[in-house]
Amino acid sequence: MAAVKIDGTAVAADVRSAVAAAVSTLPGQPCLAVVLVGEDPASEVYVRNKVKMTQAAGMVSIHHRxxxxxxQGEVESLIERLNADPDxxxxxxxxxxxxxxxxxxxxxxxxxxxDVDGLTEVSAGRLSLGKPGLRPCTPVGxxxxxxxxxxxxxSGKHVVVIxxxxxVGKPAALLFLAENCTVTIAHSRTANLAEVCRGADILVPAVGRPEMVRGDWVKPGAAVIDVGINRVPAPEKGEGKTKLVGDAHYESCAEVAGFITPVPGGVGPMTIACLLRNTVLAACARRGWAVPAGL
Ligand SMILES: Nc1nc(=O)c2c([nH]1)NC[C@@H]1CN(c3ccc(C(=O)N[C@@H](CCC(=O)O)C(=O)O)cc3)C=[N+]21
Incomplete structure (x- = not known):
């Protein structure tokens, strides 16, 4: 029995259209400011994508370089300027x-x-205390x-976050807990890791170790939500070529799991979609707008 593949690209597109539909009902346009320091080529591509998708969802995107x-002072004073900008x-x-x-x-x-990334201490505290706030994008995805x-x-599902x-790991565990799951956080010092993983209804590897999770770590029928995005050599594609793989070994896990997310095309695309969603949620909370249905 092969697992059902959960198509993150398609789900992310659904989330982005829900965001666009929500934005069209708002009394104003939410605005996301992206700050890019330096010229890392991977970041450039990523930021360009974010700007494009923000605009496609009907929001304003401003890009600061x-x-x-x-x-440090220049970065922080730009952030302070954006904090003070009511738009x-x-x-x-x-x-x-x-x-x-x-x-x-x-x-x-x-x-x-x-804080649409949900990374500040206050955001982490709000999540931990179960108070309203902006949640980190990859865990939400x-x-x-x-x-x-x-x-x-x-509710009642056993989630093992590795x-x-x-x-990712800590906020993902807290978000699944908020969904009334029973949550285990496994890590590099966990004893009998494979056995712990085999107890999971939902297995969430998030360690950045290519293909670490093998099929015999997976409970038959479980959902594998693979957060890892690892670039590894792919000599089969030619000399010097690389490819992306997850933290789960796809083929062997797919033989056992009920559901599995691929890499690429799984959790990754959800991160940007959830960033757009957070921008709408932030705009509604700040401006006193009701959160549109469907978000
Ligand atoms: N403040 C901040 N917030 C972030 O969320 C953040 C960041 N900085 N810096 C960089 C990382 C990286 N990140 C990714 C998001 C989506 C994909 C993604 O969609 N990946 C595609 C593959 C893309 C490819 O082919 O290279 C996929 O998994 O299908 C990857 C990486 C967000 N990051």
Missing amino acids: LPADAT VDGILLQLPLPKGLDADAAIEKIDPDK SVILAKRALGEDL GRSIL
Whole structure:
């Protein structure tokens, strides 16, 4: 029995059209400010995509660039300017920052009500306390994909998140907990990792180790939501070529799982879709607009 593939590209497109439909009913246009420091080519592509998709959803996108040799003070004063700008609803500081800059300190300058990445201490505290706030995009995308696989009600499901990173593992665990799941956070020191994983109804590898999770770690019928995006050599495609793989070994996991997300085309595309959704949620909360149905 082969697993059903959960098509993250298609689900992300659904989320973006829901965002666009929601935006069209609002009394004004939400605005996302993207800050890119330096000239990392991967970041350039990523930021260009974000700007394009923000505009396609009917929102305003403003793009600020600072040179790679910008100082910490310059980055932080730009963020403060965007905090003070009443027209800006969301601020995204593209990571990583060039060497020498303190990303954590810069993130802390972002007004938590404009923190569409959900990365500030206040956002993390709100999530942890179960208070309203902006949630990190990749974990939200993972929950949405799990619901596409298993249905809206995830209560009582055993979720095993592999990885305890600030960006993904920890917030993903808290979001599944908020869905009334039973959550285990496994990590590099977990004893009997394969056995722990075999207990999962929803397995969420988020460690950045290419193809670490094998089919015999998966409970038959489980949903594998693969958060890892790893670029690895692909000599079969030619010398020097690379390809993207997840943290799960797709073929062997797909033989056992009930549902599985591919890489690429799984959780990755959901991240940007959820960023757009967060921009709308931030705009509604800041401006006192009702959140449109369907978000
Ligand atoms: N402040 C901030 N927030 C972020 O969310 C953030 C960031 N900085 N810096 C960079 C990372 C990376 N990231 C990705 C999002 C989508 C894909 C994605 O859609 N990937 C495609 C594959 C793309 C390809 O082919 O290279 C996929 O998985 O199908 C990948 C990576 C968000 N990041």
